[in-house]
Every structure is written in C-alpha cells, then in structure tokens.
Amino acid sequence: MNINFFAPTKMIIGSGCVLTGGKLLSSLGKRCLIVTGKSSAKASGALDDALSVLEEQNIAYDIFDSIRQNPTVSSCKEAGEIAKSINADFILGIGGGSALDAAKAVAVFAANDLDESGLYSYNWEKAPLPVVCIGTTAGTGSEVTPVSVLTASDNRKKSIRDDRIYPVLSFGDAKYTASLSDFFTRSCAVDALSHSIESYFSKSANDVSRMFAIRSCELLLPLLEKGAENLTSQDRDSLYLASVYAGYAISVTGTAFPHAMGYFLSESYDIPHGSACAVFLSDFLLWSQRFAADDAKNFSIKTGYDIEEVINIVKKTTPTVDIRIADSDIDALYPRWIDNKGLLRSPGSFLPDDANALLIKLFKHY
Ligand SMILES: [Zn+2]
Structure with missing residues (x-):
C-alpha cells in the first residue's frame, strides 16, 4: 500500500481561537495584506477579530477587499502588487473558498514578478509569502489544502496545486458561519x-x-x-x-x-x-x-x-x-x-x- 500524506498547516479550530491564537502571527512579520471579499469577513465578525489581534501584536496591515466569488487571476495579481508595495511579510486570507484560494495566489504574486502564464508555469523564483487563513464558511476546506482555484483570463477555472502554497496557519471558528444565509x-x-x-x-x-x-x-x-x-x-x-x-x-x-x-x-x-x-x-x-x-x-x-x-x-x-x-x-x-x-x-x-x-x-x- 502506498501512502503519501502531507499536512503542514498548523490548523487551530475552536470557539474564540482567532483571539486566543492570534499571537502566533507575530512570528510571521510586522506587516501583512488582508485578502478578503466585500462582505462576509465583515458580517461574520472575523475581520474585526483579526484586526484586533493585528493591532495587539503591532502588525501593520492593508486590506484588499475586492475578491469576488470565483476569483480572477488578475485580481490576485493586483493584490500581489499591493502586497509588494507595502513590503508585506505575509498574506492573511479571510473568508470562504474564494478569499482563501485567492490569498494563496496573492502570496505567489507578492514574492515574484510573474504574469498569468508564469503563475501556472510553477517557475516561481522565490517562495510565496506565508499564508494565514481564517475560514468563514463550512465547505471549502481550503484552510488545509495546497490548492487555489482561480478564473483565468480565458474565463476558465484553472487551479494551481503546489506544496509551497499550503497555509502556514489556519483558524476555524464555526461562529463565523452563523451569518451565512440558508442558501449559502x-x-x-x-x-x-x-x-x-x-x-x-x-x-x-x-x-x-x-x-x-x-x-x-x-x-x-x-x-x-x-x-x-x-x-x-x-x-x-x-x-x-x-x-x-x-x-x-x-x-x-x-x-x-x-x-x-x-x-x-x-x-x-x-x-x-x-x-x-x-x-x-x-x-x-x-x-x-x-x-x-x-x-x-x-x-x-x-x-x-x-x-x-x-x-x-x-x-x-x-x-x-x-x-x-x-x-x-x-x-x-x-x-x-x-x-x-x-x-x-x-x-x-x-x-x-x-x-x-x-x-x-x-x-x-x-
Ligand atoms: Zn469544492
């Protein structure tokens, strides 16, 4: 029988875990880019918890909140340029699968000069920035996977899958999922x-x-x-x-x-x-x-x-x-x-x- 199992993400699950575990962020650096969508991170309370932890740890941040459902490569590249411009040390994705998958690609763009084909070629000269995830939905599992599913410029969904984009740290607090509609x-x-x-x-x-x-x-x-x-x-x-x-x-x-x-x-x-x-x-x-x-x-x-x-x-x-x-x-x-x-x-x-x-x-x- 062949077994090949790799799960390098420190995954912390439980009530209040962002607030209690947020001190782990201080080892990742002094500045981060938050990658999220327009609403769910705010409505769920996850963004507020993240901001209070970042402030407590004296970590400066910028927020990129233009990630939409089925995130595009171009929006990730745009966020990557912002991360470069602020010298971000790590990327903090907050949201469902779209925001978390986007955060992984942003981390690649932030560390490299790449276009879309460069992203999909895996010829990344430098290692992606560390990615931290805070999940706000119960579905994606992206918190623990090395996968980012994006919509490319030809409007096709194409994933990148690479051990270098495993989140280093993920938090899951199911209370964030309470603000989702029944449909979602x-x-x-x-x-x-x-x-x-x-x-x-x-x-x-x-x-x-x-x-x-x-x-x-x-x-x-x-x-x-x-x-x-x-x-x-x-x-x-x-x-x-x-x-x-x-x-x-x-x-x-x-x-x-x-x-x-x-x-x-x-x-x-x-x-x-x-x-x-x-x-x-x-x-x-x-x-x-x-x-x-x-x-x-x-x-x-x-x-x-x-x-x-x-x-x-x-x-x-x-x-x-x-x-x-x-x-x-x-x-x-x-x-x-x-x-x-x-x-x-x-x-x-x-x-x-x-x-x-x-x-x-x-x-x-x-
Ligand atoms: Zn799925």
Whole structure:
C-alpha cells in the first residue's frame, strides 16, 4: 500500500481561537495584506477579530477587499502588487473558498514578478509569502489544502496545486458561519460532502484520505438529513469540522468528475461552486456504485447510509440549479473533457462521451 500524506498547516479550530491564537502571527512579520471579499469577513465578525489581534501584536496591515466569488487571476495579481508595495511579510486570507484560494495566489504574486502564464508555469523564483487563513464558511476546506482555484483570463477555472502554497496557519471558528444565509450554508455543505465523496471513490484514494472522507461523511450526513436550516452552534461546529476533514481528504486525492464539471457551470452560468458540483453528485454516486461496488459497500457499512439514502440527502440539500444548455453548447465542450484529471480520477473510466451524456440528461434544452 502506498501512502503519501502531507499536512503542514498548523490548523487551530475552536470557539474564540482567532483571539486566543492570534499571537502566533507575530512570528510571521510586522506587516501583512488582508485578502478578503466585500462582505462576509465583515458580517461574520472575523475581520474585526483579526484586526484586533493585528493591532495587539503591532502588525501593520492593508486590506484588499475586492475578491469576488470565483476569483480572477488578475485580481490576485493586483493584490500581489499591493502586497509588494507595502513590503508585506505575509498574506492573511479571510473568508470562504474564494478569499482563501485567492490569498494563496496573492502570496505567489507578492514574492515574484510573474504574469498569468508564469503563475501556472510553477517557475516561481522565490517562495510565496506565508499564508494565514481564517475560514468563514463550512465547505471549502481550503484552510488545509495546497490548492487555489482561480478564473483565468480565458474565463476558465484553472487551479494551481503546489506544496509551497499550503497555509502556514489556519483558524476555524464555526461562529463565523452563523451569518451565512440558508442558501449559502447549504451550498457550502454540499461542497464539503462532494469533496469527501469524490475523494472516497477516487482512484487516488488511500487509507489516510479515506479515513478523513468517512469521518467527514459521518458528521455531514446525519446533519444534512435533519436539514441544513436552523442549525445549533454544535451543528455548526460539526459542519465546520467536516469541511476541514474533507479538505484533508482532497489534499491527498484531488476531486473527481463532479468538480471538473461543476467548474463549467460556475464559469458559464455563475452557479455557486458548491451547488454547481453537487448537482452531479447523485450521478457520481450511482457511477461509483456501478464501477467500484466493493468501495460503495464499505462506504455504506462505515457511514451507516446506503447509496440511495445518500442520494436522497444530496437532492434534498443541494440548492436548485435551474439551467438549460443547448445541444450545440454541450457538443462544443467535448475537447474540455479529454484528459481531464477529474474525469480520470473517477472510478471505472468516465469518458468525455459520458460527461456530455450526463449534461444532456441533466440540462438538455428541449
Ligand atoms: Zn469544492
């Protein structure tokens, strides 16, 4: 059995952990750039907590708050230039997956003179600045992964994955997730569920990734079965933990076809990331049951849920994705699926024809 597991991020989870653990920031330097979006860091209280810690530690900061959902490479480059101009010692990302993924790319731009192709070439002369993350959603798992998913100038989502962009330090306090709408809570929760299920059935799975994937599902499935509305603070703690465990799982395996196909829905129809991926999750479960039957049996034994029950939970939780796609647009996507890593990692052999057939089944424009 081959195991390859690396989790270098100091991950601190718990109530009040930013305030109590903030002193760890002082070892990273005297000046930082905060990378965040327009609202969630403020509404959640995470930004206020971060600012009070920075002030207490005498760390100067500037705030770049123009990161939007599906962050662009150009916005990361812009923030990177600001970080350079203030001689930032580290980057502090606050928010959901968009802000945290952006913070990792900003750290690369801040240390190097690169354009977009330089970013994706991985020929970075200098090591990225250290990245610290404060998560405000329970979904992404980006707090513990070496992955940054960005929208490139051709409007395609392209990720960078490199050990040099692991956050050095991440904080998770589930109270920050309480200000999210029910819609967004559900979208983030099904993102975490997609991560754990795609990882579990991935051809790249190993014993360690499966341990995290199963623990994540053990936390998520009963919670989502009950309903992702009116969550208690204990439920939010569980949801957040599940999202981090799912992050550890995909840091080993990457994701499979639901994420590969979900990226297309986010790019072209502006569907939130979690819903865009989870809309393919029921079919991924059926596909896995067919082509990885033993794994599916084990999954059910370990989680206590059979595949049909999981599908019912996915359907109940995933916000509706109400789009129709013309046949010609589906045909035009074919080249995108050739040698696509997410398809290749899926069980059996999920081919470009299978991807197009699934799009026709779910979104055909009659
Ligand atoms: Zn995701």
